[in-house]
Amino acid sequence: MTAFSFARFVAVLVKEFIQMRRDRITFGMMIGLPIIQLLLFGYAINSDPRYLPTLVEMNDDGPLVRAVLAGMETSTYFDFQGTVEGTAAGERALRRGDANFVVVIPHDFERDVMRGFKPEILVAADATDPTAIGGAVAAMNGIIEGAVRQTLTGPLSSLAGTAQPFSVVVHREYNPEGSTSTNIVPGLLAIILSMTMVMITAVAIVKESERGTMEMLISTPVRPFEVMLGKILPYVLVGYVQTLVFVTAAAALFAVPFDGSMLAFFIGFNLFILDNLALGFLISTAARNQMQAMQLSFFTILPSVLLSGFMFPFAGMPEWAQAIGSAVPATHFIRLVRKVMLKGAEVPDVSGEFLALTVILVVITFIAMLRYRQTLD
Incomplete structure (x- = not known):
């Protein structure tokens, strides 16, 4: 057997290209993600907002x-x-x-x-x-x-x-010293919950599909909404633990105030957690393996970081970018957290954010159930 065979090398090369073509999600991420980043950073991001x-x-x-x-x-x-x-x-x-x-x-x-x-x-x-x-x-x-x-x-x-x-x-x-941490830390909670909740849910459900346990559920009389609800609710507890640790650390390490209504915060972060868990469930209906689930989860993090007002002023973005950002759950939760923690907001002050998070939750849940039914078929 020769040390190197050009024919064998070409065979493996062709095989990889064929596999890449079959894995459309990964291929789309490789091509689409750089283009989206270019467009967002080139057109949407503005550190000197006007109007x-x-x-x-x-x-x-x-x-x-x-x-x-x-x-x-x-x-x-x-x-x-x-x-x-x-x-x-x-x-x-x-x-x-x-x-x-x-x-x-x-x-x-x-x-x-x-x-x-x-x-x-x-x-x-x-x-x-x-x-x-x-x-x-x-x-x-x-x-x-x-x-x-x-x-x-x-x-x-x-x-x-x-x-x-x-x-x-x-x-x-609300931030007379102009402290960066006072602005960043409350918004960071939204990014942390987005990253963990979406990915954990998507990967966990896809893992069950790969192992065949999801097929057992499909063969039972359990309905799509019941499966969805039963799958995402256990991870709500994880979100509770993350939020408790985060709020405690924010006060102890960065002296971030919490001047607003605990009830408003409680309602808001529960809605936000459900939004992200439902999004993870939706991703699981599109991903065929755990790698694709992780890739799609990372893909959702990009608008959460860049278009939500977390790193760059929301008001500085063009209208089309603000329209996209308004459909991102993190946008409304960041506003809610900053209002409650820094501005002393009460429930009526964040009612608009409650409504937006609820609408997003209903839309994602509806699409996820439709996708799940298609998977059953």
Whole structure:
């Protein structure tokens, strides 16, 4: 027997290409994953978000106020979506995530400027994600200078002098120190649960199919929903343990606060765990072996990390990327966790996230049961 046979080498090579062609999921992952990463990083990811939702509390109205607000909107960092009445309404909008900024124009602002009292405009900013508001806050000095040059002309130009006739005070709420860990750690819970719950469920069910035990279930009168429910519920306990360890470590190691409703958090993470377990069950209906189940599980992690607002500001993504991100369970759970832990949110404040997680759960469950029935056939 010769040391090397070109014919044998070609036979093995051809065999591998044939096997690769048969394993369409693996081949699709090798080709599709780099393309998706290129598109997401090239088009969807933006660390300098623009057009952030902004509300105004108008306690005075005049040419200088209008010039300041026009300058803020022209900068493209701020997207004014209406007004609020009173401090409580502004705080509620920030807590619910309806706005990233609330601009408070004080009473008698124009009069105080004319009298040289140097009044202050308050900008309350949602600092749970410091990256999202960094560019907007940095642009404020230029906006003020432009408004002063535009409005205080002629006899009023002496008011500008060498110093600004008024100032803007930025109040960074919920994360005044701008700590990265305060923003990242709560969102990390969503990523950890996504990675483990989806993969554990998918691999465990596919393993049973490979061993033949799933065929025994198919031959019984057990219905698809009963199989699905019985398979995913044991892993809920795993999610409970992970969440308990995570929340304890977040408080002990990183001093991440937990200021909100425990009930809201409890409902939210249960819905999120069920979403991921149902997704794992759905993957198991498409995968033919454990390797494919792991590959498809990893594939679902990519949008959870990149399109959920975990690493990059959600508001900075284009609309098409936000639409895709809104269909990802991690997006809504990250919002829920940050609202509850950092903003002190109660159940009504996160009702929108509850609804989104429930809708996603229903859709995934419906598709999974259809796929499971097809597997039975």
